[in-house]
Amino acid sequence: MSQTATCEIELLDALPHLETGTPLDRAKSLYAQTPDVGTELLDAEYFSRNAPDNCVDATGSSHTLANSMQPNEISGIRIGKIFIEDKVLYLAGACMGAFAVGLNDTATGANLPSFQAHYHLSYETVSLVFLAGLGGYLVSCMLNSVLQNTIGTRNVLLMAGSLYAGGSLLISFAPPFPVVMAGLCLMGLGGGFYEACLTSVVSHVSMVSIAALLFALGRFEKFENSRFMNILYAFFGLGALVSPFIIGALAKAGAAWKLYYWFPFSLATLVTICHFVLFKHYVIPSDHEEAPEFKSVREKFKQVMHMPITWIGIVLTILSFAIANVLSNWLTSYLIDVKGSDLGVSRYQLSMLWAAQASLSVEHFSPYRLSTSTKGTSARPYVRSNGLTLGCQLFGIQLGRCCCRWVLLRPEHTSLKGIVVSITLGLGLVGSTLGPLIFGIVAGKVSPGLRILPPVIIVLACLSALFFWTIPPRRKVD
Structure with missing residues (x-):
């Protein structure tokens, strides 16, 4: 449990825009795990192309992960025992x-x-x-x-x-x-x-x-x-x-x-x-953490310039x-x-x-x-x-x-x-x-x-x- 909580805290510190509790995008929410899941299960789920059912909050952490996003299955090709994403x-x-x-x-x-x-x-x-x-x-x-x-x-x-x-x-x-x-x-x-x-x-x-x-x-x-x-x-x-x-x-x-x-x-x-x-x-x-005012191409262009x-x-x-x-x-x-x-x-x-x-x-x-x-x-x-x-x-x-x-x-x-x-x-x-x-x-x-x-x-x-x-x-x- 402590391992999972530490992992989430480090990720949120490395990506400051996640601290506000906004929804994670597909790739970042794909691997959010429950506190009782071990590392071996994580590896098995990743390489078997199975995603977790939902996202939950980290116990003991002041940061929370949004559970409203439903992760998608990882796609790729498998050649023998090698999976290529x-x-x-x-x-x-x-x-x-x-x-x-x-x-x-x-x-x-x-x-x-x-x-x-x-x-x-x-x-x-x-x-x-x-x-x-x-x-x-x-x-x-x-x-x-x-x-x-x-x-x-x-x-x-x-x-x-x-x-x-x-x-x-x-x-x-x-x-x-x-x-x-x-x-x-x-x-x-x-x-x-x-x-x-x-x-x-x-x-x-x-x-x-x-x-x-x-x-x-x-x-x-x-x-x-x-x-x-x-x-x-x-x-x-x-x-x-x-x-x-x-x-x-x-x-x-x-x-x-x-x-x-x-x-x-x-x-x-x-x-x-x-x-x-x-x-x-x-x-x-997609950019789920993006604010609504930045959705149009014109406003994105203004922001960039x-x-x-x-x-x-x-x-x-x-x-x-x-x-x-x-x-x-x-x-x-x-x-x-x-x-x-x-x-x-x-x-x-x-x-x-x-x-x-x-x-x-x-x-x-x-x-x-x-x-x-x-x-x-x-x-x-x-x-x-x-x-x-x-x-x-x-x-x-x-x-x-x-x-x-x-x-x-x-x-x-x-x-x-x-x-x-x-x-x-x-x-x-x-x-x-x-x-x-x-x-x-x-x-x-x-x-x-x-x-x-x-x-x-x-x-x-x-x-x-x-x-x-x-x-x-x-x-x-x-």
């Missing part, structure tokens, strides 16, 4: 989509010299390809939250896969340049829906699944939802690592650049089929997106035109850069180390351009991108997460699109040309490091 499947499906988005993130930059050579374009003209991504990505990020609540998460993901695959198929035939831009716009639409929708899914999974499991085992420990988000963006970095390797191999073999786009087409088709199966029963978690951390995160997202996309999209051209790298080797060097980005996604650093590493590694373009140096280039940049997600996924009410993700990702496209576009226009008009790439990265990285210091510290709960 749906939340694990959702995380796996999210990683698939993030991998597909990462492919397109570096493919445009890696193929930029091929676009120029095939269509005989200048730096200013070829920079227009970044506007195509903006048109699709911005619309999809802003519409994602509405569509998720209207047609459901699975239908949004199926639509994203269809758009992504359709754009890839269109470009694979090497049509006229305006049609290529239309194909990139379709891929941007699909990628925007993928990123915003899957980020929202993982943010809910990371807040619920570990807390529920630890509560079922009779204990509650501190956890960080940024770890799940880092896993998601590690797969994003992995996808960004793979595409330059494929494009580089095609360039070294003398194959046509258009053949690459059959790979994302096939991958998007496979991911769409997986999402159709994995997200069949997915429902956006009045949060100072939202504006700090928007600025950081714009800067980090600008750094990552300027470097990713123009690095291959910089290495070929300025450093004299081979057509295939230049793509491999871009892959090394994203290899470091993917591997560092799972690390956790303080703002001081984050800002120091961002400024320090941004100076490396002045050093001899080899694969290892370029691999360390984004040491601070990827941390900045992951940190932005972590900062912005901190609203008290879980129902605000989808809106926050859609707004910040959409506005982050200002940096990810205007950054490479403006850089290409300026590089085509000034005499140094692409040699201005290192100074531009250094200035943006220093600005990003300064804004990291404005992040308020997280409140610690004893």
Whole structure:
């Protein structure tokens, strides 16, 4: 009895909004047990997918648990003696989509010299390809939250896969340049829906699944939802690592650049089929502790925009997106035109850069180390351009991108997460699109040309490091 009471007190202390006695949501009330239930029974009930009949008050505790919520059965699949909960499947499906988005993130930059050579374009003209991504990505990020609540998460993901695959198929035939831009716009639409929708899914999974499991085992420990988000963006970095390797191999073999786009087409088709199966029963978690005045989308939007951390995160997202996309999209051209790298080797060097980005996604650093590493590694373009140096280039940049997600996924009410993700990702496209576009226009008009790439990265990285210091510290709960 004392064990159960202690467990409930620790949970309520860790989540202050439960102290008011408001009803618990599905995941938090799922494992509330009667005082006479032992730990072994808790484990057996969890893995046998049986939920308790009701929720009762903890004896001897000043905190009370609401018993009005009726828990639902845990869903998942069982393979032999192993039971895989749906939340694990959702995380796996999210990683698939993030991998597909990462492919397109570096493919445009890696193929930029091929676009120029095939269509005989200048730096200013070829920079227009970044506007195509903006048109699709911005619309999809802003519409994602509405569509998720209207047609459901699975239908949004199926639509994203269809758009992504359709754009890839269109470009694979090497049509006229305006049609290529239309194909990139379709891929941007699909990628925007993928990123915003899957980020929202993982943010809910990371807040619920570990807390529920630890509560079922009779204990509650501190956890960080940024770890799940880092896993998601590690797969994003992995996808960004793979595409330059494929494009580089095609360039070294003398194959046509258009053949690459059959790979994302096939991958998007496979991911769409997986999402159709994995997200069949997915429902956006409800926010029972939310006050009635926050039910409408307009009032949720107002609440989000009045949060100072939202504006700090928007600025950081714009800067980090600008750094990552300027470097990713123009690095291959910089290495070929300025450093004299081979057509295939230049793509491999871009892959090394994203290899470091993917591997560092799972690390956790303080703002001081984050800002120091961002400024320090941004100076490396002045050093001899080899694969290892370029691999360390984004040491601070990827941390900045992951940190932005972590900062912005901190609203008290879980129902605000989808809106926050859609707004910040959409506005982050200002940096990810205007950054490479403006850089290409300026590089085509000034005499140094692409040699201005290192100074531009250094200035943006220093600005990003300064804004990291404005992040308020997280409140610690004893």
